Amino acid sequence: xxxxxxxxxxxxxxxxxxxxxxxxxxxxxxxxxxxxxxxxxxxxxxxxxxxxxxxxxxxxxxxxxxxxxxxxxxxxxxxxxxxxxxxxxxxxxxxxxxxxxxxxxxxxxxxxxxxxxxxxxxxxxxxxxxxxxxxxxxxxxxxxxxxxxxx
Amino acid sequence: xxxxxxxxxxxxxxxxxxxxxxxxxxxxxxxxxxxxxxxxxxxxxxxxxxxxxxxxxxxxxxxxxxxxxxxxxxxxxxxxxxxxxxxxxxxxxxxxxxxxxxxxxxxxxxxxxxxxxxxxxxxxxxxxxxxxx
Numbered sequence: 001x002x003x004x005x006x007x008x009x010x011x012x013x014x015x016x017x018x019x020x021x022x023x024x025x026x027x028x029x030x031x032x033x034x035x036x037x038x039x040x041x042x043x044x045x046x047x048x049x050x051x052x053x054x055x056x057x058x059x060x061x062x063x064x065x066x067x068x069x070x071x072x073x074x075x076x077x078x079x080x081x082x083x084x085x086x087x088x089x090x091x092x093x094x095x096x097x098x099x100x101x102x103x104x105x106x107x108x109x110x111x112x113x114x115x116x117x118x119x120x121x122x123x124x125x126x127x128x129x130x131x132x133x134x135x136x137x138x139x140x141x142x143x144x145x146x147x148x149x150x151x
Numbered sequence: 152x153x154x155x156x157x158x159x160x161x162x163x164x165x166x167x168x169x170x171x172x173x174x175x176x177x178x179x180x181x182x183x184x185x186x187x188x189x190x191x192x193x194x195x196x197x198x199x200x201x202x203x204x205x206x207x208x209x210x211x212x213x214x215x216x217x218x219x220x221x222x223x224x225x226x227x228x229x230x231x232x233x234x235x236x237x238x239x240x241x242x243x244x245x246x247x248x249x250x251x252x253x254x255x256x257x258x259x260x261x262x263x264x265x266x267x268x269x270x271x272x273x274x275x276x277x278x279x280x281x282x283x284x
Contacts (some may be wrong), residue, residue: 042251051252051279 022084029079029086037063037090060091067095072103097121174216174254179261180206181269184240189213192235198228203257207269211240212276213247214254225249246277253280 001009040062044055070076076096080087087093098118105117119126143149176194180186186206193202193213201216215232217225226249233247246253253276260272 045252046255049275049279051248051282052250054279054282055252 025082026084026086026089029083030089031086033063033086033090033092036066063091064095067092068099071096071099094122094125097125174201174203174258176202176204177258177261178204178206180204181266182206182208184243188239189236192232192239196228196232198224199232201254203254203261205257205261205269205273206243207266207273209242210244210270210273210277211236211246212253212257212273213245214257215247215249216251216254217249222249244277246273246280248280250280252276 037059041052041055041059044050044058045052048058050058067076070079076087076092080096087096098121101120101122102114102118105113107113108117140149144151176190178186178190184206186204189204189206189211193199193204193215198217198221199215200218203214205212213232213236215225215229217228221228229247229249233245236243236245236247248254256272256276260269
């Protein structure tokens with residue numbers, strides 16, 4: 001069997017992913033995660049001295065905490081199988097990535113195993129998150145300096 | 152209907168009732184100043200759908216709720232309204248914000264009708280609005 005034939009066969013056998021269904025599931029579940037986040041934000045606004053602007057920090061922390069607990073109990077895995085991108089794109093996906101790699105490398109010890117591998121996947125999230133924040137802030141600073149927009 | 156269907160129905164009703172929170176425009180004025188002008192500014196602005204206004208001592212605090220798509224410009228809207236108020240009431244400490252916190256807390260203050268509390272709470276809210284972190 002040559003390379004071309006193999007590729008043809010492979011394409012025939014690979015099941016087509018249900019794009020529309022996956023998109024719909026991600027849309028609904030991602031929206032549901034955000035709804036929970038909205039309730040958490042409302043909780044902080046109502047019961048503590050947070051405004052809409054300042055409530056975002058504790059909300060993010062709480063959502064990550066929830067995702068970490070659910071990952072530890074093995075619930076997030078089941079949820080993610082159905083939700084797909086709906087569970088990975090919101091901030092809860094970050095918590096899941098951190099804890100699941102920590103659990104995976106537990107047997108290698110606390111320092112080289114858990115410590116060294118915890119941010120294996122989340123590290124790229126942090127790196128590119130910081131970089132894109134820098135890029136956006138730079139663009140905004142330039143636009144403000146030119147007088148196009150205000151802060 | 153099974154219990155699951157009732158539960159789903161209950162959740163949907165609870166979520167939909169959130170859409171009908173009509174506070175309208177509320178003004179409480181405990182001073183000699185003319186509060187009607189400020190109220191007119193708020194009511195005439197088509198971008199604002201709900202507003203609570205409290206004028207007490209030398210302080211004015213206004214919590215706005217803007218239309219859904221104007222939320223992108225809610226800080227600009229609050230600033231514009233604030234500037235108009237500053238022209239109307241020079242010498243007053245003015246806080247205008249489209250933040251939910253200010254809206255909810257001011258509304259609560261008005262509904263509790265405890266005038267002794269006003270100054271303390273208003274000071275606290277003004278401080279919260281200025282916080283950047």
